[in-house]
Amino acid sequence: MNSYKYSEENIAIGAVYKFLRESKNFTQKEAAGEEISIPQLSNFENGKTIVGTQHFIVLLRNINVEMFEFQNAYNQYLKNNDILFFTVRISEAVMERDVAKLKLFLLQVKKLLSMNPNSKRLKIDYIWIKSVLYFVDTSYILTKNEEDVLISYLFNLKEWGIYDIRLLGTCAQFIDVLKLAELTQRMINPIQMNIESYHIKHAMIQCILNIINIFVEKKIFEPARRLILYLENTEIHDYFMFDKLTLIYNKANYSYQKGDPNAIEILDECLKILEFCDCSKTATQVFKEISNLKN
Incomplete structure (x- = not known):
């Protein structure tokens, strides 16, 4: 028996898939199709196993869900752990000129960055939200180091x-x-x-x-x-x-x-x-x- 303990993020993939499948009224048999067995799908949805990327893409297609839709639902499921869930709220805060809300988002990313100081993703997240703040409070300008990190990241994109x-x-x-x-x-x-x-x-x-x-x-x-x-x-x-x-x-x-x-x-x-x-x-x-x- 597989006794491996999956992370919360891994378990969430199956849980979110199950939520979307049931929301669209697909049975496990319909969702599994010819890709995997029904017991495999059941184990995946209940956090007992994970499925490979190739299988997962087909499973999403079988219930008429686009990858970006799944990503959005997944982010919402993990909203306490995924700061990027706040993307839409940040945009709304800019339009409403809600500086307090934007500062809160910035502090959340800063806290995560303090725990993971070498995380490139979090460094870019911090720069992004700080730049958003500039639209409502021009005192929030990027430092020279932050500009260098930003430029380096963008110029290395292929x-x-x-x-x-x-x-x-x-x-x-x-x-x-x-x-x-x-x-x-x-x-x-x-x-x-x-x-x-x-x-x-x-x-x-x-x-x-x-x-x-x-x-x-x-x-x-x-x-x-x-x-x-x-x-x-x-x-x-x-x-x-x-x-x-x-x-x-x-x-x-x-x-x-x-x-x-x-x-x-x-x-x-x-x-x-x-x-x-x-x-x-x-x-x-x-x-x-x-x-x-x-x-």
Whole structure:
């Protein structure tokens, strides 16, 4: 008999799978299919054994669950141990300008880092959340050492995942513009394995939109122009109307700051659309930006 004691994280994989299977009303026989036996699946779901990665991918497919959906459910299951579960809450805290909540997240990561000082992942998590805090409290700037860790991590990437893309988009204001331009080109390198993935492509679009805005604010126009052209040649799906609107806004902002006074009318139209759609928080931010431009 196998008496091996699996970790809480390993046991959670089976428990979360069982929850998703039952939630979708699949029997163990239907979920196991031809991949593994029903007793094997039962042992996996009850934390007695684990299954290989190849089997697990098929088991997810058998109950119509995508890997990212499983990851989200898994993070929620381990919410006391996985700080990345707070990603969505952090974004909400930024929009609400809730500094206290963001500081709490930062302290949680700092505590984990103190227990694992050599963890590259935790170091990057800390830098990411600190960069997020900068949007609501500009006293939170990265140290030279933190900038070096960030730059080293990003420049050594050969395959960019969603985490890495969001990291670049969030921390872009701390990166030298020449390095930022190079990193952006590396991110959109067409030879990457997952570049055509729906979720990767959407994350890239949002990241590039943020970087365009940074270049325009710093009046670094040529990289901004190239990225605007890149997005215009990218088929942004109509489902992502906010991204399409942001591209129109960024292009008009670029044109206005390049000397076209008529572009302010497009910015005003974008603001009206945001107000019409009741995007009050974003509309307030855009109103301030346009007012500063006019003044």
